[in-house]
Amino acid sequence: MKKTVKVLFVLLVLSLLVTASVSAADEKLKVALILPGQADDMSFNQAMYDAMMQVADEYADKIEVTVVEKVYEVADIEPALMDFASQGYDIIFGHGFQFQEPLIAVAEMFPETAFCLGTGYLTLPNTAVYDVELDTGGYLMGVLAGLMSETGKIGVVGGADVSEIFRGHEGYKYGAKSVNPDIVIEEVYTGDWNDSAAAKEAAISMYDDGVDIIWHSGDGIGLGVLEAAKEKGKFALGNVADQHTLAPDNVLSGVVYQWAPIIKNIIDDVISGAFFKTDPLFYWINIPNGGLTYAPFYELSDKVPADVQAQVQQTYQDLKDGKIELPDFEAAK
Amino acid sequence: MDNIFTATFFVSIFASTIRLATPILLTALGEIYTQRSGILNLGLEGTMTMSAMAGFVCAYFSKNLFIGFLGGIIVGMICSAFMAFLSITVRANQVIAGTALTILGIGFSSFIYRIIFGIQKLPPQVESLTKFDIPLLSSIPYIGTIFFQHNLIVYLAYILAVFSWIVLEKTTFGLNVKAVGEHPRAADSKGINVSKVRYTAVIIGGAFAGLSGAFMSIAYMNSFSDTMIAGRGFIAVAVVVFARWNPLRAMVGSLLFGIASALQIRFQAIGVPIPNQFLLMLPYLVTIIALITVSKKAEFPSAYTKPYSRMER
Numbered sequence: 001m002k003k004t005v006k007v008l009f010v011l012l013v014l015s016l017l018v019t020a021s022v023s024a025a026d027e028k029l030k031v032a033l034i035l036p037g038q039a040d041d042m043s044f045n046q047a048m049y050d051a052m053m054q055v056a057d058e059y060a061d062k063i064e065v066t067v068v069e070k071v072y073e074v075a076d077i078e079p080a081l082m083d084f085a086s087q088g089y090d091i092i093f094g095h096g097f098q099f100q101e102p103l104i105a106v107a108e109m110f111p112e113t114a115f116c117l118g119t120g121y122l123t124l125p126n127t128a129v130y131d132v133e134l135d136t137g138g139y140l141m142g143v144l145a146g147l148m149s150e151t152g153k154i155g156v157v158g159g160a161d162v163s164e165i166f167r168g169h170e171g172y173k174y175g176a177k178s179v180n181p182d183i184v185i186e187e188v189y190t191g192d193w194n195d196s197a198a199a200k201e202a203a204i205s206m207y208d209d210g211v212d213i214i215w216h217s218g219d220g221i222g223l224g225v226l227e228a229a230k231e232k233g234k235f236a237l238g239n240v241a242d243q244h245t246l247a248p249d250n251v252l253s254g255v256v257y258q259w260a261p262i263i264k265n266i267i268d269d270v271i272s273g274a275f276f277k278t279d280p281l282f283y284w285i286n287i288p289n290g291g292l293t294y295a296p297f298y299e300l301s302d303k304v305p306a307d308v309q310a311q312v313q314q315t316y317q318d319l320k321d322g323k324i325e326l327p328d329f330e331a332a333k
Numbered sequence: 334m335d336n337i338f339t340a341t342f343f344v345s346i347f348a349s350t351i352r353l354a355t356p357i358l359l360t361a362l363g364e365i366y367t368q369r370s371g372i373l374n375l376g377l378e379g380t381m382t383m384s385a386m387a388g389f390v391c392a393y394f395s396k397n398l399f400i401g402f403l404g405g406i407i408v409g410m411i412c413s414a415f416m417a418f419l420s421i422t423v424r425a426n427q428v429i430a431g432t433a434l435t436i437l438g439i440g441f442s443s444f445i446y447r448i449i450f451g452i453q454k455l456p457p458q459v460e461s462l463t464k465f466d467i468p469l470l471s472s473i474p475y476i477g478t479i480f481f482q483h484n485l486i487v488y489l490a491y492i493l494a495v496f497s498w499i500v501l502e503k504t505t506f507g508l509n510v511k512a513v514g515e516h517p518r519a520a521d522s523k524g525i526n527v528s529k530v531r532y533t534a535v536i537i538g539g540a541f542a543g544l545s546g547a548f549m550s551i552a553y554m555n556s557f558s559d560t561m562i563a564g565r566g567f568i569a570v571a572v573v574v575f576a577r578w579n580p581l582r583a584m585v586g587s588l589l590f591g592i593a594s595a596l597q598i599r600f601q602a603i604g605v606p607i608p609n610q611f612l613l614m615l616p617y618l619v620t621i622i623a624l625i626t627v628s629k630k631a632e633f634p635s636a637y638t639k640p641y642s643r644m645e646r
Binding site for chain 1: 341342344345346349352353356443447450451452453454455456458461464549553554555556558559560561563594595598599601602603604609610613
C-alpha cells in the first residue's frame, strides 16, 4: 500500500510537471531526473536536484528537465524508466544504486536513449555511471578534525555502511591518522538515513565521551548531529551542502558537492555523440575536478589557528594535484 | 577499551536511555487507554508524523513552542477521531483502518509540508525546547545528570505514566474504559455509553501520540522530515502488549527499548568488534525477546478489536 501511495505521488508530480512544460519548444533535449527520495532531503537527492535546476537554467536553450521524486522501490523504478524512455526523453538519470538493474534492462530496449546511473558499476554503450569520490572529501575532513581536536578524540556519524559513505568514512579515518597517528575515532552508523533523533543521540554520546569534533556523511541524520553540536557547544562538520547557517557557532566547515559540472559534461557528450561511443563511461565528482570542495570557516575562522587553516588548504591543493594517494578502501574491505 | 565502563559511560548511557524512551512512552501511554477500551489503533506512526509536522508548522509560524505542542496535540486528536469513527461508527476492520491511517498520515504530512515550505536549500528550523535543570536535584552527582537535566516534556512523560495508572486503576472513568473493552454488552446494560467511552479513549490516545510527535520535531529535533518518527509508533504498540496494558510497566518497557538503543549506539562508537548491522538489530531483538517472554501472560481485553453493536449477538 505504501507503494501505491508513492506511485500516486509520482503520477501527481508527473502530471503537474508535464502540464507545466507543454509550452516549451521541441528542439531541446528532454532530460528526466528520477530521485529515490525527496528533493529537499538536504543531501543525496537535494544535491542532485539543485545542480540539475542550476544546469536547467544555464542550459535553458539546450534542455528541458522533468523531475520525479520518491521512486524508491525497485519495483517502481522500471516502470518509471520505461515511461520516460517511451515518451521520447533523450537523457534519463536514475539517481541511486538501486536503479542499476532496471536501468540496464530498460537501456537495452532503448539504445537511442542516454541513461545515467547514480553510483553503480554496470554499463552499456548508451549508459554511464556518475559517482562521488567521497574518500577524498572524507580525507580532508579527517585532516581538519585531527588538527582541531584538543582531546585527541573525533567522531563520524553515517547512515549505513555502503559504497560512497563507507569510502568517505575510511578516508576520514585515514586523513585524521595522517596528522595524528594516536587519534581515537568513534564511528556510528544509524542504519537509516532519516532517523535524526538517533543520530543526535549518537553525537551526544560521543561528545559526552570527550569527542570534540564530528563529521557526518549526510542526509537527514546530519541535522541530528548539528543539533547535538549546538546543544553541547561543540564543533561539527557538514556534508553535501554548505550547512553553516544551520548552526553558525558549531558548523566549522564541511564537504560541499558540485554535481553541476559533470551534468553539463554529460549533456555536452550526449549532444556531441561521444556519450554513445565510450563504454564503460564513468563521471566522477572529486576534489581534482572541483566536484568536491570544502565550506569556508566564516566567523569561526578566528577559532581555527592559521597553521591549521594553511595545512587544510595545502591538503586540499595536494588532493587536487593528485599528490596524495589514498588506498582502495573497498578492496581492503 | 579497558576502562570503558566508567561513571561517565553509565551516566551518558542512562541519560540517553531516558530521552530515547520518552516518545515511545508517551505514545504507549495513550495507546493503553485506546486498547483498554477494545480498540487497536495501529495508525500511531501516521498520527505521530502528522503531529510532528503540525507541531513544527505551528511553532515555526507562531515562534512559540507551546502553541507548537498544542497544535501537535490537536492534530493528534483529529487523526485519532478519524480512526475512532472508522472503527466505532463505521465498524471497519481496525488493523486495516490503522494501517491506512499510518500511510495516509505520512503521505499527507509530507504533502502539506511541501505546500507550505516548498523545496528549500536548507531546511526551515525552530529553536527547540531547551533542557530544564531541576533546581537542587540536578546538581546531585550522577543522579542529577541522569534524571534531572532534560526538557520539560521528558519529565511530563514520566509524570503522565503515574497519572495514567491512577486514572485507569482508581477512577470510575478508568473502570468504564476497561468495562467497554472487556464486555461492552454488560457495560451497555449498566448504562455506560459504549461508543462515547471508546471515542474518548481513542482520542486521548491521539492526544498522547500528538504530544509525542510534536516532541520529536520541536523538542528532540528542531526540524521536520516525514520519516523522522522512524518506527517509534509501532514500537509503542509492542510496548503496550509487553506492558500488559499497565502504564507503569509501559515505563519499564520503554526504558528497556531506550537502553538497548543507547547501548548499541555507544558500542558502535567505541568500536566493539561486532559488525554495526548486528548492533543495529539489538533494540528490535530486545523488543521481540521481551514480547515472547511476556506473551503467555498477556491477557488481551476480551472485546479487543471487536466492534460493538446493540443489534448483534
